[in-house]
Amino acid sequence: MNAILSKLRADRRLLWIAYLGLVLLLTTMPFLTEMGLGRSWVRILDFVLLYMMLALGLNIVVGYAGLLDLGYVGFYAVGAYLYALLASPHFGLHLPFWLLLPMGALIAGLFGVLLGAPTLRLRGDYLAIVTLGFGEIIRVFLNNLNAPINLTNGPQGVNLIDPISVNGFSFGGMHQVFGLNFPSTYSYYYLFLVLTLLIIFVSIRLEDSRIGRAWAAIREDEVAAEAMGIRTRNVKLLAFAMGASFGGVSGGLFAAFQGFVSPESFNLMESVMILCMIVLGGMGNIAGVILGAVLLTTLPEALRYLGPLQEFLFGEVLVDPSNLRMLVFGLALIIIMIFRPAGLLPSSRRKRELQPEPEVAAQEQATVYDSKR
Amino acid sequence: MDIFLQQLVNGLVLGSVYALVALGYTMVYGILELINFAHGEVTMVGALVSLAAIGAILGMGLPLPGVVIVLLGLLVAMAVCAALGFLIERVAYRPLRNAPRLAPLITAIGVSIVLQNVAMLIWGKQYIPFPAILPIERYEFLGATITNLQIFIVLLSFCAMGGLVLLINRTRLGRAMRATAQAPQVASLMGVNVNSIISLTFILGSMLAAVAGVMVSAYYGLAHYYMGFLLGLKAFTAAVLGGIGNVGGAMLGGLLLGIIESLGASYIGPLTGGVLGSHYQDAFAFFVLILVLVFRPSGLMGERVAERP
Numbered sequence: 220m221n222a223i224l225s226k227l228r229a230d231r232r233l234l235w236i237a238y239l240g241l242v243l244l245l246t247t248m249p250f251l252t253e254m255g256l257g258r259s260w261v262r263i264l265d266f267v268l269l270y271m272m273l274a275l276g277l278n279i280v281v282g283y284a285g286l287l288d289l290g291y292v293g294f295y296a297v298g299a300y301l302y303a304l305l306a307s308p309h310f311g312l313h314l315p316f317w318l319l320l321p322m323g324a325l326i327a328g329l330f331g332v333l334l335g336a337p338t339l340r341l342r343g344d345y346l347a348i349v350t351l352g353f354g355e356i357i358r359v360f361l362n363n364l365n366a367p368i369n370l371t372n373g374p375q376g377v378n379l380i381d382p383i384s385v386n387g388f389s390f391g392g393m394h395q396v397f398g399l400n401f402p403s404t405y406s407y408y409y410l411f412l413v414l415t416l417l418i419i420f421v422s423i424r425l426e427d428s429r430i431g432r433a434w435a436a437i438r439e440d441e442v443a444a445e446a447m448g449i450r451t452r453n454v455k456l457l458a459f460a461m462g463a464s465f466g467g468v469s470g471g472l473f474a475a476f477q478g479f480v481s482p483e484s485f486n487l488m489e490s491v492m493i494l495c496m497i498v499l500g501g502m503g504n505i506a507g508v509i510l511g512a513v514l515l516t517t518l519p520e521a522l523r524y525l526g527p528l529q530e531f532l533f534g535e536v537l538v539d540p541s542n543l544r545m546l547v548f549g550l551a552l553i554i555i556m557i558f559r560p561a562g563l564l565p566s567s568r569r570k571r572e573l574q575p576e577p578e579v580a581a582q583e584q585a586t587v588y589d590s591k592r
Numbered sequence: 593m594d595i596f597l598q599q600l601v602n603g604l605v606l607g608s609v610y611a612l613v614a615l616g617y618t619m620v621y622g623i624l625e626l627i628n629f630a631h632g633e634v635t636m637v638g639a640l641v642s643l644a645a646i647g648a649i650l651g652m653g654l655p656l657p658g659v660v661i662v663l664l665g666l667l668v669a670m671a672v673c674a675a676l677g678f679l680i681e682r683v684a685y686r687p688l689r690n691a692p693r694l695a696p697l698i699t700a701i702g703v704s705i706v707l708q709n710v711a712m713l714i715w716g717k718q719y720i721p722f723p724a725i726l727p728i729e730r731y732e733f734l735g736a737t738i739t740n741l742q743i744f745i746v747l748l749s750f751c752a753m754g755g756l757v758l759l760i761n762r763t764r765l766g767r768a769m770r771a772t773a774q775a776p777q778v779a780s781l782m783g784v785n786v787n788s789i790i791s792l793t794f795i796l797g798s799m800l801a802a803v804a805g806v807m808v809s810a811y812y813g814l815a816h817y818y819m820g821f822l823l824g825l826k827a828f829t830a831a832v833l834g835g836i837g838n839v840g841g842a843m844l845g846g847l848l849l850g851i852i853e854s855l856g857a858s859y860i861g862p863l864t865g866g867v868l869g870s871h872y873q874d875a876f877a878f879f880v881l882i883l884v885l886v887f888r889p890s891g892l893m894g895e896r897v898a899e900r901p
Contacts, residue, residue: 281694287694337882337885337886338882338885340886340889341885341889342889343693344621344625344627344832344836345832345836345885345889345890345891347627348828348829348832348881349881349882349885351825352829352878352879352881352882353878353882355874355875355878356875356878356879359871359872359874359875360872360875362871363871363872487825491701494694494697494698495698495701498694498695498697498698499698502692502694538713539713542709542712542713543709543713545705545708545709546705546706546709546710546713548705549701549702549703549704549705549706549709550702550706551702552698552699552701552702552705553683553684553699553702553703553706556688556691556695556696556698556699556702557684557687557688557699560688560691560692560695561691561692561695
């Protein structure tokens, strides 16, 4: 892998060819998916992109700033419900998406600050439980805000949400191109792809920016960061707000894509899964997070084939496949973490931290010792 | 007033169960600085195993009183959970002792998913009723009703907690545990076998979880493969409320959380003029937690500890 990468860097022409190949692959992805795996997988492909956006958003909070957030799905819920309530027959409002998505980002960002503000003094696991509680509080409120005034329609959720549409082109409908029918999953794929690429770009630019370095400093040692003149309060709040706003946008997209939202989509397990994507892929490393999102979204779906596989192998279904599916999924989590504790693609900084070269470490110690003498 | 007293009693019962589970979280955290997310699932396994054992004993038709049968089921559950706790630590946490902090969190989630699904494979998705073999008696006390089961639960959990405190503070083993929690390396230099102390911590915590699981299923009259999730979440909240890593804090946090919850469930409606109903019980508990942590960032009894480098 590294050999290929360095070769690519050395040769400009090869690099361009690789970029071209990537662009080609990404644009034809839904077609390839449908040909290879069937139409239902195009929908899964859309979800892969959606989770990628969520994971990249959470990566800002957890991977960059090192703040363990177990309630991330709360912001996703805020974005989704904002879109659902303002673009559905529930209130009879049908605001356009280009107003709703930025609004979702803004409101979710505000919620991020709302969560961040009281938790600034908390560290590590205390933060984890408070964010977890925050996510649960949002879910409980969504579940119960149907009385005395019906705001969220309670556990039934909100139905018939408007699909995203631009200039009369609705992403929700069937479209004919060259005489072929393409369902909404295709149009949403390209929309999600553009937004995911945008979020990846923002994440890359953030990582080595002044703010990104401030986050890294806080993650490594908050006291030292403060001593170096970083306004830890503002920078931490910024991390929460930015991560949350990514979540809010993804939430809005989810609502439009799904056409239906209910509190059940935003339970704790969802937050945990997004966190798993980051940690499993390689925290703080964008490529790792992307890989984690792809893997953890497709794995449970791929494991649905365990039922047919059993029939093929033993002639009958021995174990309930839906059950076995999650069992294998849990085992996979354990096994991957045991063999790759820093994630599948660890970030270069973390790699350095984890495996200090013994000679260098020994030398450093020797010099300290010498200077003391 | 009688409602207040009744809810206080209910909260005390619920809280003593939370406290037992919270102890498991806090002991592991105190030594490994690890949130053992699978602990709630151990409670669930304890409850289901005890029910299976009780069912088997009833099936044999021995002329034993109900209490003895339940206690036998409890013993079986404790043994199974002790083995399970030992196994979880060996398989999922020990290989990651020196890994980044979040890695064991993910394996913990993996273990919890695996345990849930194994339980579902064995016991199915339905609720399993607790056999009505315990002679329930009701006592009236200042207008509140207390059953002998409730009294038994509170007494048993207080005994278990007292025993644990004695073990930690008065015995050689407890001293080794405290030493390991403070500084594992130094403890191992002093001749403490750190690995076996950690295993032992998991075993002890899992046994307490088994006790809690059996009592919860006896109290509510049923057990279910998914019951560990919420219970574990509440207990973890309780441990943090009291100050995670602190044994006394876990007990205090558990009892407080139970009381807050049951009082909240009955008073949140009248207090907010009927706007918020008792459905908000769970949100209320978390709200109190956040409020407490704003003013005491390390929990009620936790000490301000420096972040580990």
